[in-house]
Amino acid sequence: MARFYALSLEPTLFGEVSLIRNWGRIGARGQIRCETFEQPEAAAAAFEHLQILKLRKGYLPKTAIHATANGTECDDVVYADD
Known part of the structure; x- marks a missing residue:
């Protein structure tokens, strides 16, 4: 189930x-x-703490998703997992 x-x-x-x-x-x-x-x-500090927690849970930054999907990059702080 895809989440953000x-x-x-x-x-x-x-x-x-x-x-x-x-x-x-x-x-x-x-x-x-x-x-x-x-x-x-x-x-x-709260932002960075949540960011670390989500990365540990397997969420990927949107920049990594876009870079692997279509070769472009952006600076949004959105995370998604599969």
Whole structure:
């Protein structure tokens, strides 16, 4: 079953940083979770921690998927597994 997991850091209107997580089956909208951090460093640390966990579970960065599929690359932080 093909799945995706997307991570992004977004600024808020109040000077905080939100870590947005979106996951589910490829082709579906999936679920979204948003965590807000007062310090950008804390948000970046949480982002990196989740990134490491997903890579250990077998998810591949979208850049690796595109590079193997059609020879192109992009900078999206989306992960997928088969």
